[in-house]
Amino acid sequence: xxxxxxxxxxxxxxxxxxxxxxxxxxxxxxxxxxxxxxxxxxxxxxxxxxxxxxxxxxxxxxxxxxxxxxxxxxxxxxxxxxxxxxxxxxxxxxxxxxxxxxxxxxxxxxxxxxxxxxxxxxxxxxxxxxxxxxxxxxxxxxxxxxxxxxxxxxxxxxxxxxxxxxxxx
Numbered sequence: 001x002x003x004x005x006x007x008x009x010x011x012x013x014x015x016x017x018x019x020x021x022x023x024x025x026x027x028x029x030x031x032x033x034x035x036x037x038x039x040x041x042x043x044x045x046x047x048x049x050x051x052x053x054x055x056x057x058x059x060x061x062x063x064x065x066x067x068x069x070x071x072x073x074x075x076x077x078x079x080x081x082x083x084x085x086x087x088x089x090x091x092x093x094x095x096x097x098x099x100x101x102x103x104x105x106x107x108x109x110x111x112x113x114x115x116x117x118x119x120x121x122x123x124x125x126x127x128x129x130x131x132x133x134x135x136x137x138x139x140x141x142x143x144x145x146x147x148x149x150x151x152x153x154x155x156x157x158x159x160x161x162x163x164x165x166x167x168x169x
Contacts, residue, residue, distance in 0.1 A: 004049055007032065008040055012050050015041075016146045019052050055145060063108035065115050066137035069123070070101035077128030078102060084126055090118050101133075112136075 004012070010030050014021065027037045044050055058066060073081050078096065085094045085105055093106040109115040115134075123129060 004044065008044060008049065011037065011040060012044070013146070015050065015052070058108045061108075062110055065109040065112050066140065067107050067109065067115055068135040068137065069105045069107065069119075070133045070135070071103040071105065071123075072100075072130045072132070073102040074128040074130060075102065081126065081128040084128075088122065090122075 007030050011026060014026055014029055023034045023037045023041070026041075027034045030037065032040075045052070058064075071081075071085075082094060082096055082103060085091060085103065088107075090107045090109060091105050092108060093104075095104045096102065097104050107115070107118065109118065115136075119132070119134060123132060
């Protein structure tokens with residue numbers, strides 16, 4: 001199955017900006033009918049091209065402690081460790097990475113005490129964690145869920161196929 005085309009990417013960008021806009025408004029922006037936009041959105045939802053979710057502000061939800069944690073892992077347990085971390089409700093992101101850490105995780109906690117309990121009672125007991133370093137986020141300067149915008153800015157414009165010139169007689 002082919003991936004999303006330029007119109008699908010445009011729809012996703014529009015919905016990242018305002019997921020509550022109507023299909024009619026989207027149709028006007030991308031130059032399609034409302035029915036065509038509805039079918040494209042339904043297809044993108046079914047194939048996992050995107051999801052529509054409400055994203056709460058962690059502070060307003062009472063999650064005042066935000067931590068990024070680098071984990072050095074037993075490489076033989078990397079898959080199992082990643083799966084175990086993924087199941088932890090405290091964590092929003094689990095990344096397998098290159099560099100100094102094998103896994104980077106991001107969590108939001110109600111307090112420093114809750115973070116301390118997570119580190120000492122939960123993470124420290126997970127088989128395969130060799131060591132970890134915790135980075136407390138002091139201030140979030142940017143939080144964006146508008147992925148893919150910079151990629152489109154860097155892409156060259158689509159080339160139009162050249163028509164062969166007629167041969168001179």
